Amino acid sequence: MGKNDKKTMPEKPENLFTEEMFLNSLLTVPENAEGSLKEQEGLQRDIKYKMKVLQTILYLEVPDLILSGKECDEEKGKKLIEEKVENDELLFGYTFHVSSNPEFKRNWSYMRKQLDKYAAFLFGAKRFFEFVFRDVKALIGILQGIQDVHVVFDGLVDAAYSDEVPCVRTKMLWEHFHNLTHAWRGYYKVSVMVKETILVVCDCSYKNGTDKLCEKVKEARDNFGL
Incomplete structure (x- = not known):
């Protein structure tokens, strides 16, 4: 059998969900915002500024060492x-x-001192999204095929799994954008849900790998007979 006759191994689902797809989906403007007309107008008015903040974080060039x-x-x-x-x-x-x-009492020294905290905020937020991408991929093999299953990360990112291509669709929960200010804490919550029903909530740390999270999600999946 020649080299060209060898069967091509199918690509693993987790390899089909790329970081580029993840970033692009997070930066998608919501078409149908929930809430009252006034709330929708407020969201659309603020979205372009929130988008700029998110772009700054997502495309911040930092080596992979932050994942260690x-x-x-x-x-x-x-x-x-x-x-x-x-x-x-x-x-x-x-x-x-x-x-x-005048409202800031012309206190430029205070503003300059905040730049250190700003750098820490950028680092924490960047690290959060790096870990979310890692976890989203790790859960594909566990959750793919379960109808209406989705995972919410710290109330900020929603990842919906399916058998279609792409196998994961992620989106920002823009109404909870302020949650980004908590990214420096060193831990985050992962809620696995089917529609509005919560299957399991996992407390994750930046010091952990994906094994603990995957085991908890598998256990919840099996307990619910999914």
């Missing part, structure tokens, strides 16, 4: 982001402009 969970690597990641912030002249110009407003 080690404190020494965490500090290296934060340092890299701090350098990016400190080299952003436009950002310093903006803080000066905002602080010149």
Whole structure:
């Protein structure tokens, strides 16, 4: 049998869901927002600004070392982001402009001090999305094929699984965008649901791999006979 006659092994489902697909889906503007007309108008008005914040986080260039969970690597990641912030002249110009407003009592020194916290926020948020992408892929083989199953990460990202292509559809829950400010905590909640019914809630840490999460989800799936 020649080389060209060999059967091509089918691609694993988790390999068909790429990081590019993940990022693009998160940056999709919702077509049908829930809530009253006033709430929908408010969401659409704010969405372009939230989108810019999310783009800044998702496309922040930081080495994969932030996935290690080690404190020494965490500090290296934060340092890299701090350098990016400190080299952003436009950002310093903006803080000066905002602080010149009498409402801020012209306190530019306070604004500059917040830049350290801003770098920590960027690091925490970037790390959160890196771990969400990792977990979403890890759960494909466990949840694919279960009707109406979806997973919510810290009330911020919703991942719906199916047998279709793509096998996962993720979206931002824009109404909970403020949850991003908690990304520095070092842990996050993963809620596995079928429609509105919660099957299991898992407390995950950035220091953990995916084994513990996968085992809990498998156990919940089997307990519910799915």
